[in-house]
Every structure is written in structure tokens, then in C-alpha cells.
Amino acid sequence: xxxxxxxxxxxxxxxxxxxxxxxxxxxxxxxxxxxxxxxxxxxxxxxxxxxxxxxxxxxxxxxxxxxxxxxxxxxxxxxxxxxxxxxxxxxxxxxxxxxxxxxxxxxxxxxxxxxxxxxxxxxxxxxxxxxxxxxxxxxxxxxxxxxxxxxxxxxxxxxxxxxx
Numbered sequence: 001x002x003x004x005x006x007x008x009x010x011x012x013x014x015x016x017x018x019x020x021x022x023x024x025x026x027x028x029x030x031x032x033x034x035x036x037x038x039x040x041x042x043x044x045x046x047x048x049x050x051x052x053x054x055x056x057x058x059x060x061x062x063x064x065x066x067x068x069x070x071x072x073x074x075x076x077x078x079x080x081x082x083x084x085x086x087x088x089x090x091x092x093x094x095x096x097x098x099x100x101x102x103x104x105x106x107x108x109x110x111x112x113x114x115x116x117x118x119x120x121x122x123x124x125x126x127x128x129x130x131x132x133x134x135x136x137x138x139x140x141x142x143x144x145x146x147x148x149x150x151x152x153x154x155x156x157x158x159x160x161x162x163x164x
Contacts, residue, residue, distance in 0.1 A: 002079045008086025009112045013119060027102060027125040029056065029164055036100035036121065037064035038107050038114060042075055044149055048106065051150050055157045063098055066107065067114050079113055088120065100124050104156065105138060106149055127156050 035052055039045045045064030052062055069078040081089045088096060095117075103121055105128030107114055118126065118137045127140035129152065134141065142159060146152035 001084065004084055005079045005082045005086050006112055008084075009082060009116045012086055013112060013116055027160065027164070029161055032056065032060055032101045034061045034063065034098060034100040034102075036095075036098070036103040036124065037062060038103065038105045038118060039064055039066045040107050040109060040149075041066050041068070042073055044106065045075060047150050048104065048153050051153050052104075052157070055154055063095070063100060065095060065117075067109050067111060077113070077117070082113065082116075086116070088117075092117065096120055102127070102160075104128060104153060105134065106153060110134075127160060129156075 035056075037045055037048055039048060042064075045062075045066065049062045049064065052060060065075050065077055067078060068076040069080070071078075077092060077095075081091050083089055100121070101124060103118065103124045103126040105118060105126060110131070110133055115133070115137065118134075122137075125140075126138045127142075128134060128138050129144040130141040140156070140160060140163075142152070142156055144152055146155060
């Protein structure tokens with residue numbers, strides 16, 4: 001059944017967004033209360049949460065998720081969390097209802113489901129590492145020059161602070 005869900009999610013990604021979210025070019029650091037992470041795995045979420053708290057503010061709520069079809073972890077999601085027609089299920093609707101101020105996308109596992117989740121959170125300011133596939137979804141992109149994800153994310157935060 002994965003291919004049916006993937007078909008509908010892929011079609012939803014190809015359709016132009018009906019309502020373009022109005023967002024400021026600048027995201028003021030002091031206004032950030034919640035950050036959403038789309039990462040590769042649970043360990044990466046924990047490391048990036050530490051980086052965020054070190055470089056921004058310890059009071060910021062960080063909600064991390066990652067795509068994994070086999071994991072039963074609460075932070076993991078997969079195609080099974082979408083309905084047969086590609087709509088987010090209950091678990092993903094709870095995540096989408098949080099509406100983070102900033103989304104940091106570090107996942108290297110690009111798939112239609114992760115991109116669709118990123119598209120559904122289009123009202124939030126989003127940043128990540130450069131990729132042609134991610135151009136329509138991210139507001140701030142940086143070439144991945146760093147070897148580890150923590151220092152790369154620290155650079156993303158540094159540049160975000162500089163444009164404020």
C-alpha cells in the first residue's frame with residue numbers, strides 16, 4: 001500500500017500551493033519559542049537539540065522527527081502515518097498542529113513523505129542544507145561544508161542570527 005500513498009503524496013507535492021503563506025524575510029531570534037527538527041535519526045535529534053540550546057536559548061521547545069519505516073519510536077514517522085489517499089494521519093496532525101516558528105531540515109533521506117511534511121508546515125520559517133530538491137521548501141539554505149551535522153547546524157544558526 002506504500003505505492004498508493006506515495007502516488008497521492010507525490011501529486012500533492014506537484015500541485016501549486018493554493019495559499020502561499022505570508023512570512024517575513026527575517027525571523028527574529030527572540031521570537032522563536034518552538035523549533036521543529038526533521039532529522040535522520042533519534043541520536044541526531046538529541047545532538048541538534050543540544051546545539052540549539054547552546055546557540056539560541058535553553059527555553060526553546062524542540063520537537064524532532066525522522067523518517068523510519070521500521071521504528072516504533074514516537075518521534076519516527078513513515079508512510080503508515082498517512083492515510084491511503086496521502087493525507088496526514090492522527091500522529092502527524094498532532095505534529096502539524098504545533099506550528100513551530102522555525103524548522104531545521106537536516107534529513108538526508110529525501111522522500112516524498114518527508115518533503116510533504118515540510119510543505120505542510122510552509123507557514124514556518126525553514127532552513128537546512130542546500131539541495132535542488134529542497135529549493136521550494138526552505139527559506140535559508142547553506143552548502144554542507146562541515147563534516148558533522150552539529151557544526152553544520154551551528155553554522156545555520158550563526159547565519160540566521162546574522163541576517164536578523
